[in-house]
Amino acid sequence: MASVLTLLLACSTPVEIVPQAAVVLTPGVPWNVPAREPIGAELAIADAEASGLDPEALAAFDAYAFSTREPDPERKFQRTNAIVILRHGRVVYERYARGTTPTTPLLTWSVSKSFGATVVGAAVHEGLVDVNQPACKTLPAMCSDGREHVRLTDLLQMSSGLDWQETYETSPVFSSVMAMLYTRGAPDMAAYVASKPLVASPGTRWVYSSGDSNVVSAALKAPLGDRYASYPFTAVAEPIGMSTLRYERDGSGTFVASSYVYASARDVARWGQLVLDDGVWNGRRLLAEGWVRYLTTLAPAFHTTPVDLEHHMANPGAQWYVNVGDPSRNLEKPWPMLPDDAFGASGHWGKAMWIIPSWDMVVVRLGDDRRYGCSWDVEPDCEPDPTLPLYAKHRLLGLLAAAVRPHEPPAPPVPEQEDAP
Template sequence: MPFAPFRPALRALALATCLLSSHAHGTETWPEADWPHGATPSGAAVQAFENYTFPTRDDGTRKGVRTDAVVVIRDGQLIYERYAGPTRAETPHLAWSMSKSVMASVLGVAFGEGKFQLDDPVAQHYPAFADHPDIKMRDLLHWASGLAWQEEYEYAPVRSSVVAMLYTRGRDDMAKFTAGFPADAEPGKRFRYSSGDSNVLSATLKQMVGKDYANYPWTALFEPLGIQSAVWERDASGTFVGSSYAYMTARDLARIGLLMERGGRWKDRQLLPQDWLKFVLAPFPEYQPDPKKPNEAVPGGQWWLNRPVAGAPAPWPDAPEDTFAALGHWGQALYVIPEQKLVIVRYADDRDGSYQHDAFLKLAQAAFAHGEVQP
């Protein structure tokens, strides 16, 4: 045993390395069964935030800003929450299209497990897409399949592809319904927001993970994060409605925000690969902002970004450019502001155009971004 005299030194070096690693992560605060609580801010800035976010609700007309819940996490601590209407802390709220970003996070775990690559043809993982051999996984993630989809809602139900998919002709098999659309653009060249693209992604996951599919969002994402309230509806074919029908409490959704804010890492586990985050948090390269809609968020990979692109300024000028979000119908939002270590969940029932992301974010930062945070 010629190296025995050096063992104490090696043990000391190993211990020092372990302690340094522990120190690097040990100062972080993480939720366990519940969120740790930080000091709740107060004062004029918080009052201004509440005046905008929680005005008196008009349930007769359903007009104006109609917030159901706000949860604010700063540096891993719950510092503010408030509920309105029928929503409470224990209520799993419909996420609407925030479900797309949740599904993207589930897919990110599958990506890290080597189950697919971004340049894989979609048909490789979903044979019903055989008539669209040139559409790649990255194209669906960018809402850039090139299919002739019309994402209209209750204001134009007759011509709406998404209404037909969710409620009438497509409801039994939403991905197959989407696969039946013709192309009217080259894949990967045009952004067109499509809940159909998102549901095809959910169907690709089914083939990737096989018999584990029904439990996979839980085993891959929800359980590692400690999310206990999640419910996710499936269509008649057994495919999760990845576009629209995930439910969870505001506190639980904030856990996904913290995962994203901390670079895909949960405690000491890198749950989402860095390559995945680099992709989903980068603007779609072919995106051209609509000058008539200057406050429209920039599409990433099933997430929305506050980034200046193609000569246009950042859509939310009062928020840092590294801000990104999951967004949904009727005002649902999960905002992540890495620069300020803020995660903000907003559930809502907005029925008109009163609510503005930038106004909310400006007031939220004034109310919650200040004060000491852990290093």
């Protein structure tokens, strides 16, 4: 009923636009990026124990993560497809199940959003777009009825103010995201999202929206021109050796940044390593200076949005999630078992990546869980039923944290002396 009233109000009263401060990209990241050996076509493998992972605790992590029960025709239990952990840029743990191999491109659902925002960072680096520009500048569908005030940063920070209902299987009929992906929106998802009325001043109200992600994706079409269809591959995937990337598009050719990035767990980890290393790969800068800091800075609108139970631990950055909480509102950190500098990407059905700078670690877990154990997002400190192998994020992370010991990165490589001619 509340949404009906909001909609009726939205139709009758134009939203009063509250001006927002411009985003300033500040170079550097608030963590130390160690000098590394170059990462090649094959990821280096390092011994887990010698990299500071306790073998016994890691075995407990492994046993839980792969407590899959097969056959599982009703999809009732934990269904981990792949886990890859990099420390100091090397594989210290990996395991696959359910027919997955190290090169299987896996669906990532909303982890895609964080990849989409990474690609935007490459376009910003080239000076092709500015996060402060209105989406209207390159996407005419965003130029009317107040939408012209929506900037790319408002969309990236999921605070566009466009009306949106992000529900999946629970309420498919009235779900904006289901309509965008599978019915009215499928031919041109950004046009569908842009047809939604503006119900809040851009930048003031945070609402999880897959729609916002695809408007950004479409807004890159004009600036990139002929390069658009190959850009995610040439600007990000190829330079980092992410050869299993598949990136599906809608009926109009727009990359579905909200949902349809596929890659192997190893390749997702490569991309995570790029972000951990502040957008620099083997000495070459791929993302704009300050872009990673921007992605991992809490969205300003989050502070002014009343939090509901479902989202009270979301901690949104720009298409990424951070681990800071909000002490002024008694909001817990989403992953209290991880260091404060941890951040991550998160998708439906247990798909996630966590980047933990103070551990110099990237963790990728791609599952296909249709049922979860209890979640700290809605039930703080709960523990899942130990007799049922259900996936619970905090349980997995707790077991991981128990295995990780402080460990210094290996000494930076000494540049080879060139032979005298």
